[in-house]
Amino acid sequence: MTGAAIAVAAACQLPLVAGQLFLKHAMAPQAAHSTGKKSLPSFIAGVACLTLWFFLWLGLLQQQELSRIFPFEGLNPALMVIAAWLILKERVPPTAWLGVALICFGIALVCGS
Numbered sequence: 001m002t003g004a005a006i007a008v009a010a011a012c013q014l015p016l017v018a019g020q021l022f023l024k025h026a027m028a029p030q031a032a033h034s035t036g037k038k039s040l041p042s043f044i045a046g047v048a049c050l051t052l053w054f055f056l057w058l059g060l061l062q063q064q065e066l067s068r069i070f071p072f073e074g075l076n077p078a079l080m081v082i083a084a085w086l087i088l089k090e091r092v093p094p095t096a097w098l099g100v101a102l103i104c105f106g107i108a109l110v111c112g113s
Helices: 003-011 013-026 040-063 066-086 094-112
Strands: none
Touching: 003 013, 003 040, 003 066, 013 040, 013 066, 040 066, 066 094
16 A cells, blocks of 8 residues: 555544544434534534545545555544543543554554555
8 A cells, every 4th residue: 555545544534533523412412402403513514524434435445455445444443532532521441542552553564564
């Protein structure tokens, strides 16, 4: 894989994580008790981000070998843990940080071969 393909495959995960964060915000308990108008922009943003991810991923599938780009899907849980910690202020136990490190190490092994 070229450096550009690696960058695109990694960056492709960002709209996926953003979409999940927007949907989490839209589906929060306080949003469920409102009229729905407050959560609609977050819901639409979440769907838009996931749509962007889908079409970026289809473009990658068209141009790259699946065995080379699929390991980047492992970045999704790692990035989600980081985003939940930074943005949602969730508590992340040390074992989860170890898992994030192992995921990133595994992806680096696959990309380096």
